[in-house]
Amino acid sequence: MNQTLQNNTKRKKERRYSINETKERRRTFYFLLPSLIGVLLFYIAPFAVVIYYSLIDNPIQKNFVGLRNFIQVFNNSAFRQAARNTLTFSLAAVPLVVLFSLLLAVLLDTDIPFKTQFRTVFITPLMVPIASVVLICQVLFDYNGAINTMLVSFGSLPVDWMKSGYAQFVIVLLYLWKNLGYNMILFMSALSNIPTDVLEVATLEGCGSVRKFLYIKLRYIMPTIIFVSILSLINSFKVFREVYLLTGDHPVDTVYMLQHFMNNTFNSLDYQKLSAAAVIIAIVMIFIIGALFAIDKRFGGGTEE
Amino acid sequence: MTGTDNKRYRSAAEELEEKRRRSRMIHRKRRIKHGIYVAVVCTFLLIVSLIFLFPIVLTITNSFMSQTEIAASYGKIFSSLTGKRVFVAEVVHLKLIPDMVSFSQYSTALIKSPDYLLKFWNSVLLVVPITLFQIAVALCASYALARFDSKFRSFVFFAYVILMLMPYQVTLVPNYLVAGWLHILNTRWSIILPGVFSPYAVFLLTKFMKRIPSAIIEAAKLDGCGEWKIFTRICVPLCRSVIWSVAVLVFIDYWNMVEQPLIMFDDQEKYPLSVFLSKINSGDVGLAFAVATFYMVPTLLVFLYSEDYLIEGISYSGGIKG
Numbered sequence A: 001m002n003q004t005l006q007n008n009t010k011r012k013k014e015r016r017y018s019i020n021e022t023k024e025r026r027r028t029f030y031f032l033l034p035s036l037i038g039v040l041l042f043y044i045a046p047f048a049v050v051i052y053y054s055l056i057d058n059p060i061q062k063n064f065v066g067l068r069n070f071i072q073v074f075n076n077s078a079f080r081q082a083a084r085n086t087l088t089f090s091l092a093a094v095p096l097v098v099l100f101s102l103l104l105a106v107l108l109d110t111d112i113p114f115k116t117q118f119r120t121v122f123i124t125p126l127m128v129p130i131a132s133v134v135l136i137c138q139v140l141f142d143y144n145g146a147i148n149t150m151l152v153s154f155g156s157l158p159v160d161w162m163k164s165g166y167a168q169f170v171i172v173l174l175y176l177w178k179n180l181g182y183n184m185i186l187f188m189s190a191l192s193n194i195p196t197d198v199l200e201v202a203t204l205e206g207c208g209s210v211r212k213f214l215y216i217k218l219r220y221i222m223p224t225i226i227f228v229s230i231l232s233l234i235n236s237f238k239v240f241r242e243v244y245l246l247t248g249d250h251p252v253d254t255v256y257m258l259q260h261f262m263n264n265t266f267n268s269l270d271y272q273k274l275s276a277a278a279v280i281i282a283i284v285m286i287f288i289i290g291a292l293f294a295i296d297k298r299f300g301g302g303t304e305e
Numbered sequence B: 001m002t003g004t005d006n007k008r009y010r011s012a013a014e015e016l017e018e019k020r021r022r023s024r025m026i027h028r029k030r031r032i033k034h035g036i037y038v039a040v041v042c043t044f045l046l047i048v049s050l051i052f053l054f055p056i057v058l059t060i061t062n063s064f065m066s067q068t069e070i071a072a073s074y075g076k077i078f079s080s081l082t083g084k085r086v087f088v089a090e091v092v093h094l095k096l097i098p099d100m101v102s103f104s105q106y107s108t109a110l111i112k113s114p115d116y117l118l119k120f121w122n123s124v125l126l127v128v129p130i131t132l133f134q135i136a137v138a139l140c141a142s143y144a145l146a147r148f149d150s151k152f153r154s155f156v157f158f159a160y161v162i163l164m165l166m167p168y169q170v171t172l173v174p175n176y177l178v179a180g181w182l183h184i185l186n187t188r189w190s191i192i193l194p195g196v197f198s199p200y201a202v203f204l205l206t207k208f209m210k211r212i213p214s215a216i217i218e219a220a221k222l223d224g225c226g227e228w229k230i231f232t233r234i235c236v237p238l239c240r241s242v243i244w245s246v247a248v249l250v251f252i253d254y255w256n257m258v259e260q261p262l263i264m265f266d267d268q269e270k271y272p273l274s275v276f277l278s279k280i281n282s283g284d285v286g287l288a289f290a291v292a293t294f295y296m297v298p299t300l301l302v303f304l305y306s307e308d309y310l311i312e313g314i315s316y317s318g319g320i321k322g
Helices: A002-053 A068-075 A077-109 A115-127 A130-141 A146-153 A166-192 A196-204 A209-220 A222-237 A240-247 A258-268 A271-300 B002-062 B067-079 B104-112 B114-147 B151-165 B168-181 B189-196 B200-209 B214-222 B227-238 B240-255 B259-264 B273-279 B282-316
Strands: none
Touching: A002 A271, A002 B114, A002 B151, A002 B168, A002 B189, A002 B227, A068 A077, A068 A271, A077 A115, A077 A166, A077 A222, A077 A258, A077 B002, A115 A166, A115 B002, A115 B282, A130 A146, A130 A166, A130 A240, A130 B002, A130 B273, A130 B282, A166 A222, A166 A240, A166 B002, A166 B282, A196 A209, A209 A222, A222 A271, A240 A258, A240 B259, A240 B273, A258 A271, A258 B168, A258 B259, A271 B151, A271 B168, B002 B282, B067 B104, B067 B282, B104 B114, B104 B282, B114 B151, B114 B189, B114 B200, B114 B227, B114 B240, B114 B273, B114 B282, B151 B200, B168 B189, B168 B259, B189 B259, B200 B240, B200 B282, B214 B227, B227 B240, B240 B282, B273 B282
8 A cells, every 4th residue: 555655656756757858858849940840841842842743744734654754864865974974983082082081091190290280281172162273273184284284295195184084083183182181080080089998909919000900990980981981972972063163064075964964954944854863863872871871780880889 | 166157147148138139129120110101101191281282372372473474374274275175385384483472463353343252242141141040050950859869859860861961963953943932043042041951060060969968957957947048058058169160161061152053043143253263264364363362261261260170070070870
């Protein structure tokens, strides 16, 4: 009897507490509202409409046509070209940027002088607007530019950098220049978060620095590698900026990016094509990100507390 | 007896000496090895940093050249940009240091031709509101997301992450549709509003706010703080450095923008300087360097002022999980 009473008051206390907490939860929920409404209004709801548009023939008649728009986009040679270019660019640029930024971070992690100065230099490009350095790129890589002048003085033929297959190469360089710093910082912070006792034990057991890197550090920074890959992939989709600023609306075929295709389709106001293309890109992105998350789950676990 | 003892002592002493010498040798070898390593790494990093700084320094120094000097150095390049591609055997010199420092480019760019200043102002009008309001909205949202854990909240956070990872090719079409519905196409709002609700800042701030120990919040609650007071008096001040770095990152991202204005704006009058700089024709090359330098000054200043915060903020952005 006595015990049940006690239990009752206990339960009452618990319930009162939980009511309090639900109140609090509700109150904090209001903080989320502005952002949630904005995101729903500007991103989620219109994206639902985009999906709807990709399935009908035109906004006036609204006949359901199934996958016809998608097939049309897939058969569009400009879209294929753009997708191929963007994909090759990403496949070239993302591994390069991950490797180089990891290399820089590892080098800066060792015992060398002027660490902070080097670090500052490497993240400076992050803060420089691309539009500002485009001029210099033109001076360097133009057909009559400084690099060709140098090549000719060494006796080789001039290369038409911006109007041939080499344009991809120039864009990759520019992308590396811009993105190395940010990734390097991510890697540096990951490296400094590795527990030192593990490394000390390894040193006592006679591990060399190469082994320590391969077997310990690499394992600990695996989640960061995945994250940096995702970020770099996203940024490689943004490289249209550099291409546009360097070559304008109509670049050579090799650097015709997906965003060029979107811009041209915007100009012709073909909503169906546009929506189908956006949906396709979204699906591909979700697949890639999902795959990277899966890799993260497979290899990234185990080191996190 | 004593003789053998002496011998033994001597040999022991010799052995010790030998040992010491050897360890000294190893030590010295190791030091030399380390010295070589440091030298190699430093030269490598030095070369890389020279490459990194080269375009920036060149832009800045070239902005102090006079129009005639620029034309003499690079005139050939920019006059042939649109024409046919003939290789002229003339040598193009990259000039690091101008023959004569002149501010004439700046005075023409900033005073005599108001076009550039107007475009610069366009950039400011777009970027400053986006940065301020995105931070404000994101602070509230991240407070809500970090304060309590629930299935719904982690779902929202996950959705924001996915949205953040979507490229412009995906998000610009929905943004364009909404701008059409709200009749704000071709106005600044069509870029500002989607920018304000961009999930990037929410992601970063939530990750940081989750690190605030709940004991502090409990203590504030016991002292009679409401949610709003906890938010403004405790969480926001604790996040100050991260807020600053997120603001810098958002600012630089939008300062660079190219995609949105190309799609949302019909008339080029509203273009920000980032887009406009690429449309410079051959006559204005000298000016262009001055304007380019002028355009990177705000971001470089912000960077020099906030480097440590920025690095701290970037470090927190690693990893998807909250």
